[in-house]
Amino acid sequence: MPATSSMRATVSVLACFCAAAAAAAPRIVCDRPALDFGERDEGETVHAEFVLRNVGDAPLRIDRLRPACGCTVATLDQPLLAPGSQTVVRVDFTLRGRQGPQSKSVTVQSDDPQTPYLTLWLNGIVTRELALDPPYVNFGSLAPDAVVEREVRLVSRRPEIVITNVVSDHPRIAVAGGGVPASGARSFALTTVPPLEPGQTRATVTVLTDHPSKAALRVFAVAYVPPAVRVLPAEVLLQRSAAAPVARTVVLYPGAASNFQVLGIDNPLPGVQVACQPASGGSYRLDIRDLRPAPEFDGCVIRVRTDLPTRPDIEIPIRLID
Structure with missing residues (x-):
């Protein structure tokens, strides 16, 4: 029995010791996580310092500083902090090209289990002379x-x-x-x-x-x-390697001119059929059939005649591509 009681006491002490050891952890604190640099000129660079403290009962390791953008540079004096010690994060914020209220952040990543990410803020107003x-x-x-x-x-x-x-x-x-x-x-x-x-x-x-x-x-x-009429696509493209005749569709949409009429089509392409018909919203649809990648077609233009005084002719070029 005495031996059993002694073993129980030993186990109890070890359990308490392990619990205390498990509870030990670092804790990162910044008393002033937001600094105001006031009103500064755009040609300046703001220099700020943030003091970080380890108020935990285990060493603190700062793994990384992440500025919000390339205009901000952050450096760290000491990445490892014993319990009760402190370090300084130095931040340089370049104001060139900026104007008005500014708010930039630096994220501190550490092994603090409660606050693995601590955000530091630098706020102020940038003015120009x-x-x-x-x-x-x-x-x-x-x-x-x-x-x-x-x-x-x-x-x-x-x-x-x-x-x-x-x-x-x-x-x-x-x-x-x-x-x-x-x-x-x-x-x-x-x-x-x-x-x-x-x-x-x-x-x-x-x-x-x-x-x-x-x-x-x-x-x-x-x-x-905006143009009086929007033409989509603006040109008809044909692959030179195409073996068989192809068909293409071009749509004329109202632009600055809310209403227009197509009066006729000038088609210089022999053997090619061009049909024009009204479509929804005041637009017109041009169906071009039996197109061939003939060399003589390259650079030719299908001309659409309209009743618009500002754009009486709409040209749709044909272009051969490789």
Whole structure:
């Protein structure tokens, strides 16, 4: 009996010891996981430090730092922390090209069983000493005769800086008022100048200021005029290696012209049948049959005649491909 009691006591002590050993674990803590860098200029780089502590009762191993993007670089002083010790995560956030409120994160991956992923945050506002708002002007989808204006403002922490001249490189997107703003101006308007060609019209607008080191800024502008009729596909492609005649379908959809009529088809391809019939939504379907990859067909054009004064002829080219 005494021997049995002694063995039970020994087992009990060992069980308590094992339980205590099993409970030992690291624990990662950051007292300030979010830092605010305030308002900074876009040319700067923010440097921040986060202190990490191991408040557990076992060594802590930090395996990895994962910044949210390439503009943020994070380094670690010490990856192994004994209980009660600390280390520093140093974060560099490059502000170049950024503007407005910013929030960047760095994820700390460790062997803490309760918090294997700890997120550190760097928050603040990036300002520019000199900028244009908006930096990009989109006039959207317009009719060819549309006259639309969009305002662009000069944004600067220095109220004395003003615009001295504005120049556009495209005659269809011009500066309202001729380009030379009134004395002390900090804004101007871009305007479309009809007639606008179908498709995209792009302009680069140069804005001159009296800033001593940033005298020239640029704003990009674009306007889009949909075609009167959309042709899908825009061309008929034939494989040179095709052994047998093939058929192709081309659909004419209403674009800027909501209604149009097909008056006739000019088909220069001998032996090829072209049938045109109305389809849904005001569109027309062209069924082209008995197409052959003959060399004389390469570069030929099927011409569709319409009642549209802006696009009386729609050309559908034939092209041979390998």
